[in-house]
Amino acid sequence: MKKVLVVLMLLMLAVGCQSSDDLDDPTKAEKIPGDFNVDITGISDPPRWFTPVSWLSDNKIFGQAGYNSIIWHTDTKEQKLLKEPTWSSTISPDGKYLAYTNEQGLAVINLESGEEIWPQSLEGEKEQLLNPVPKLWSPDGSKLMYSYDFEWTSDLYIYDIAAGTVKEYRLKKEDSSLVSPVRWLSDEEILFVVGSVTSKTGEQEYTEAGYRNNLKVADLDGNSKAYTDTEDFTYVWPVGVSADNEKVAYILYHVHNGMKELHLLSLKDGNDETLLKDGDLMFATLTADGQYLVYVSQEQPEGTGQLYAMQSHSKKVKPVLDIKYHFDVVEMLSNNRGDQVYVTIKEAGRDYNHKLLTITH
Numbered sequence: 001m002k003k004v005l006v007v008l009m010l011l012m013l014a015v016g017c018q019s020s021d022d023l024d025d026p027t028k029a030e031k032i033p034g035d036f037n038v039d040i041t042g043i044s045d046p047p048r049w050f051t052p053v054s055w056l057s058d059n060k061i062f063g064q065a066g067y068n069s070i071i072w073h074t075d076t077k078e079q080k081l082l083k084e085p086t087w088s089s090t091i092s093p094d095g096k097y098l099a100y101t102n103e104q105g106l107a108v109i110n111l112e113s114g115e116e117i118w119p120q121s122l123e124g125e126k127e128q129l130l131n132p133v134p135k136l137w138s139p140d141g142s143k144l145m146y147s148y149d150f151e152w153t154s155d156l157y158i159y160d161i162a163a164g165t166v167k168e169y170r171l172k173k174e175d176s177s178l179v180s181p182v183r184w185l186s187d188e189e190i191l192f193v194v195g196s197v198t199s200k201t202g203e204q205e206y207t208e209a210g211y212r213n214n215l216k217v218a219d220l221d222g223n224s225k226a227y228t229d230t231e232d233f234t235y236v237w238p239v240g241v242s243a244d245n246e247k248v249a250y251i252l253y254h255v256h257n258g259m260k261e262l263h264l265l266s267l268k269d270g271n272d273e274t275l276l277k278d279g280d281l282m283f284a285t286l287t288a289d290g291q292y293l294v295y296v297s298q299e300q301p302e303g304t305g306q307l308y309a310m311q312s313h314s315k316k317v318k319p320v321l322d323i324k325y326h327f328d329v330v331e332m333l334s335n336n337r338g339d340q341v342y343v344t345i346k347e348a349g350r351d352y353n354h355k356l357l358t359i360t361h
Contacts, residue, residue, distance in 0.1 A: 240286025289338030
């Protein structure tokens with residue numbers, strides 16, 4: 001395998017991406033009282049167009065800003081910027097390795113030494129059509145799952161860093177290859193969303209997303225167990241997994257009537273609880289401790305919204321923030337303790353709006 005050295009640049013940038021008329025004073029928190037409290041603060045001087053991907057520690061966040069992969073220190077504002085442009089990237093749980101893809105293919109970088117490894121060459125026919133996309137790291141950061149995503153299929157591979165080997169991965173006894181990895185739960189188990197190209201009535205015709213999809217947990221040999229059983233034209237969208245890997249939050253979307261449901265699934269006992277039914281539900285996340293969900297519901301006029309926090313065991317809901325402008329996407333990321341959520345509101349035609357929610361009870 002080809003190995004080269006990549007230079008990591010340390011940049012100190014003072015460019016923020018907040019609009020003064022949209023954000024609260026970052027030094028002033030707004031408290032939402034009740035059975036649980038939510039403090040809301042603006043986040044000062046994040047990298048421009050920054051979207052958090054992994055919360056590495058209390059004051060260190062890995063994310064993507066345009067074609068840049070960045071490790072950002074929220075206290076000192078220091079940015080560690082990868083020199084190479086990246087289309088997509090993912091960092092190992094221990095922060096040691098970064099996997100990314102660009103026009104050259106898939107690379108894995110040791111962030112401590114700067115050594116770069118290419119687990120897959122671009123010499124084959126498939127590699128000339130599509131670039132591999134990094135998906136998941138194993139919990140110990142020793143293995144990387146990546147994929148080649150086609151219209152109807154996803155070909156999955158596992159790269160073992162220590163062994164330097166690549167092995168194809170397939171789920172057994174599936175009627176489709178519409179498979180998307182969600183979370184590497186343990187050394188032996190991975191959570192997937194699996195779609196079906198055949199309807200429950202046996203029909204088979206073109207539908208881009210398949211007839212339905214479900215959450216399944218599979219071992220490294222491809223043996224899987226389903227945790228949901230949806231009807232045709234009903235789709236599962238996982239939005240968060242607790243840090244202990246026992247709870248999964250997901251949105252269930254019914255195409256025919258437009259209804260969306262917010263669910264909390266226990267992988268420990270299989271209990272699947274419906275927390276909310278709301279056709280205007282847009283985005284959601286689960287805190288790392290599994291105790292709270294933060295979600296966005298679209299409000300009138302169309303395009304604006306409301307951010308809510310819900311206590312999972314009591315289902316008590318608290319309105320947290322009005323999103324006053326039209327938005328495209330709201331990204332949310334819980335810290336490792338579960339008491340803070342980084343919220344990135346991507347407003348149509350405007351800079352990103354960054355908020356930090358702190359939840360106490």
